[in-house]
Each structure stands twice: as C-alpha cells, then as structure tokens.
Amino acid sequence: MLEISDLRVSVDGKTILNGLNLSVPAGEVHAIMGPNGAGKSTLAYTLAGRDGYEHLGGTAKLLDQNIIGLDPEDRAMLGLFLAFQYPVEIPGVAGMTFLKTALNALRSARGQEELSALDFLKLVRSKLSSLGIDESMLKRPVNVGFSGGEKKRNEVLQMAMLEPKFCVLDETDSGLDIDALKVVADGVNTLRSPERGMLVITHYQRLLDYIKPDRVHVLAAGKIVKSGGPELALQLEAEGYGELLKASAA
Amino acid sequence: MTITEAMAPGVEAFRPAFRQSTNEPTWLANYRRAGVEQFSATGLPTTKDEGWKYTSLRPLAREKYLPAGPGEISAPERMLEGAAQAVFVNGCFSHESSDLSGLDGFVGSFRNMVGDNWIEELLTSTPFASQAMYSLNSAAFVDGLAVKLGNNVQLPRPLEIVFVSMPGNSPGMWHPRVAVDLGCDSAATIVERHISISDGSYFANHATDIRVRGGGRLVHVKVQQEGTDGRHLSMARVRVAKNSLYDSFTLTLGGSLSRSETEVRIEGTGAEVRLNGCYAISGRQHADHTSRIDHLAPGTTSRQVYAGAIDGAARGVFQGHIVVDKAAQQTDGHQMNRALLLSDRAEIDSKPILEIYADDVKCSHGATAGDIDEDHLFYLRARGISAAAARNLVVRGFLADPIENLSNESVQAALCLALDSHLGLERL
16 A cells, blocks of 8 residues: 655755665554654655655655655645644644645545535544544644643544545654553554554554554664564564664674 | 914825814814824824834825715624624714614714713823824814713623725825723723725724723724725724723734724723734735833733734834833733744834833733744645645634634634635635
C-alpha cells in the first residue's frame, strides 16, 4: 500500500533521508523506531508534504501513485493522514468548523455529497463518544490551550472522522501519560482494518505495548538498517540503539 | 454667530457645516460657539500633530463636502434578532425606518431630547480635553441619538443605531452625535452600524459621549462598513464609574479612510474596560484605531486586543495610550495589537504608550506583525483543505479571536457572521 524506494531528502542542505526503502501492505501496522536525529520526523513530514524538505531522489507511492511533489491536500485526498507529533494551535478556528471543512473537502474529492450540518453532527457525536471526548472540545479553537493528551486525542478523532487509507503516526506517545496513552492507542486500534495501513513512528517501545505492530523497522542515519517482528522492539528496549547500530555497522 | 479669531487653514471648507439655529437652548448655543472657536483655532489635525502622525486628513481638505440632507430608505435588515433600530440617513434621524417600540422614555432623537438636563450635564461638564474633530462635531451636529437609563434598568431590547450613507451627486458630510447615560446597576447593549447604500463620496464625523454609572454594564459594538468612497472619523468619550463594565468591540471593514478613536476615563474602583476590535482592509484603505485609557481609581482593569488583516496597499494604524494615575494603585492594564500583513505593500503602524505614575500596577503591551503562519496552513492542508480555503480559515480565525472577549454571545455570533460575509465565507 505504501511503497517507499530509495527516498533521499535534505533539509537546509543537509541530507537526512539517505536511500530509505520501506513497504507497508494494506492491513498491516508497521513501526519505525530510531534514535534522535535518525530522520523519523523528516520521514513523516516528507510523506505529508510539508515545505522545506528537498527531494533529492526516490519515490513514495501510496496505492501505486507517487505522492512526492503533490500538495499536502492532494495527498490527504489520496487517503494519507499524518497524526502530528506537535498538533498545531490555530486561534479563532473552532474545531467543529475545521473538521467539517476538512471532511467535506475530502468527501467532494471522493465524489460524495457534502454532509448536512445535522448528519455531520450525528457522525461526530458517535465518534466523540467512542473516543470518550467531550463535545465542548470541538467548540474551542483547534488545539488552543489543549493539554498534550487532548491534542493527541484530537488527532485520533480527526483520523476517525476522515477515514484515511493510510495513517502515519509521528511520535504519538510523546507528551502523554500512561492513561492518555491507553485512550489514544485504543482509538488507533479501533481504526485498524484489512483495508488500512499504518506507520507508527516512535522513539520508545512503550507505545508498541498498546499498538501491536506487525513489523518493526529501525531507522538510523536516514535509512532502514534492520527490520523484524515485534520482538525487535523488545530487543531495542533491552539493549538500546547503540548495540544494534554497532552490530548493523559491522 | 460671529467668528472673531483668524481661522486656521482648512476651516473655511467646513464652515457650511456650522449649525446656526435660533431655537436651541442657551447652553447649546454656547457649546456650539466653543466648538466653532476650538475647531477654527486648530483646523484639521495634520500629521505634525502627535496623535495624527500616521493618519493624514489631507483627502478631507481636498474634497468639497456639503452638509447632506435626509433621505428615505426601507428599514435595514437587523444584525441582532429582536433588536430595536434607530435609523439615520446621512446623519438625519428617520422616524419611518426606525423601530424603537418598547424603548419609550429610554431612547430618542437627540434633537428632541436636547432640552433634557442630563444631556446638558453630559456635554458641558466634561473632563476631556478638546479635540479638533470632536469640536467640529459640536459645532455642526444636526441630530443624533440620546439614550438615558435610570438606575436599575435593563434596556428591554438590544439597540441598533444604524447610520446609513446615501450620498448624492456631490460629496456630502454629516456630524451625528450620540449621548448615552447609563444609570447605576443598569445594563444595555448598543450596536452602532455604519453602512452605505449607494456609491459616492462622503465624510461622516461622529462623536459619542457615554457615561456608565456605578455597577452599570454597557456592551457597545461598532460595525463600520462604510462605502468605498466614504471617510469615517469617530470620537467616543467614555466615563466609567465604580464596579461598572464598558465592554466594546469595533469591527472595521469599510471606508477609504477611517479612524475610530476612544477615550476612556476609569473613575471608580473595580471598574473594567474592554476595548477590542478587528479589521480587514485591502486596496488603498486606511484604518486607524486610536485609544486612550486613563486609570484614575485603584483596582481598575483595562483589556485591549486588536487583530487586523491588511492586504493590498492598505495601511493599519494602532495607537494605544494607557495612563495610570498616581491614585490608581493595583491597576491591571493590558494591550495587544496583532496584524497579519497579507501583501508586500501592506503596512501597520503601531504605537503603544504606557504612562504610569503609580508604583503598584500590572501594565503590559504587545504588538505582532507578520505573514500567515505556514504551520497553520500546513496543518489544515494536511487534512485535505485547499490552500485557498486554509488561508481563509486562518485569516478568519485570526480576526475572530478577539470577538470571544465580548460578554454578549448573540453579539459575538452576529459579528462573526458579518466578518464571514465580508470575507466571502459561507456560514460555518
């Protein structure tokens, strides 16, 4: 579903992704782990299409279409969703307005009719209650004054509402205490489906106790240096990145 | 009426506006004479005057405005559901278009109520320093609105004061006066609207005198949607007493040249003043928001947040002057001016002044100016919202942010609607 091959990207003239290859089939959840500076967030932002990431070569295909070079909104319309490590606060834009605008933009792109205000409200209420989020959160401006947990729950709510084909979760566990982490992980787990792929980017193994990956990849110096099953995450947790990186360099 | 002193340059052009009426009370004749003398001595302010450094009135001096007469229109659509409306056309009160039912004894045309003692007191025993454009209004006003609430009264309906511009073939001018006296523990919501229903050049020079007495609560909103060739100046002078609230908001969208100036004297302990506003200007529009707040009693609060979106070659001006008197210990004053510059030619001039004579105060100001935050746009676009729609949402959000500071939710909603329709957004 997501096929990345030989992806090379630089930021401010410095090469960060250096020939990255990765394949995530539909229905699977893959985790990318790596030390600080390995290129984890660069990968997330590159996939989502943020400015400032210069493409040096390679491709990233979502459902056989290369998304590199597309506008961020066009990637979203193809079904990509990035859950941000640091969700952005947008003063004055109510969460409800934002969600409705986004959902209707995606629906039009899919050739579906825009939802009426009533149908939208019904849909959003059902998602809110399954995620245990109070409706008042959506009356407030997007992410403004939210706690870390609220911000991440808001990301998962958007994911549930927009029903993407492929989700990239960038350090979703950062800033969360264990209770908030469980809630967010539960939300993500309910979105697992045979038609949907997920890429979970994380520094710590902790998140993977709650979102069980099918495969684990280790990212270092801009490329995948090791891949394995869920046990690889446990090994990393026990031994740290240092041992593994030494071994793979040898 | 004779003018003994030599007139300053530019005064002659406004002489036709000086009101010469024989059947006005003596105090008013004297008041007008003082206005004529003050305006004649200074003439139009120039950019050499400290308070007018960034706003030039030269376009006013060039145009030959003549006092405009009344016109007939159908009642304007209401901004607030259930609101009463006082409608003025070219500065003249229109009985036919107005609906003041339920407000008998509280609201009337200035001309009809000018014999009342409270108006004399409000206008003549003023602690405010004279100011040229206000003086011109004193010399020239024909009509306006008077609102008087005794103690412990709630104005039964919100009141819209709608100033409709309907200039004719030649440039017209008018100088309406509004007077509001809110008794102790009384409350009112007043929305001033300035709209234009035909093209043409005009100059509206408003003056407003307001008193909020002890424990009173006044929500005072101004929505300025003057025509493209309209020039709008306004001066509001507000006195607030102990434990009262003056909660104001200015939404500036129209006019080629506009200035909304507010002077507030916080005279009683525990009083709170909120001067908030937002503006969206483009083309060659010039919008000036100027305020002076005097904290004169201990334990008083003032809050100002202004947000502006400036596009094209438009220019925004924000001048905020806070004075904390020696007696005004425990003053809490905060001022913030934020501007989004949406083009390379857009300009904002921001001049905060804090003048503090007490030693135990919390006072701060801040100003920001910049382009739209790319991170905001990226976040929205990453959810499938087009670049253009994302930009609209962010600008709209930026401008709507200070609206939340208003204490009246139905007015908040009406302001958002006015803003959205101006920005061309559908109702969200």
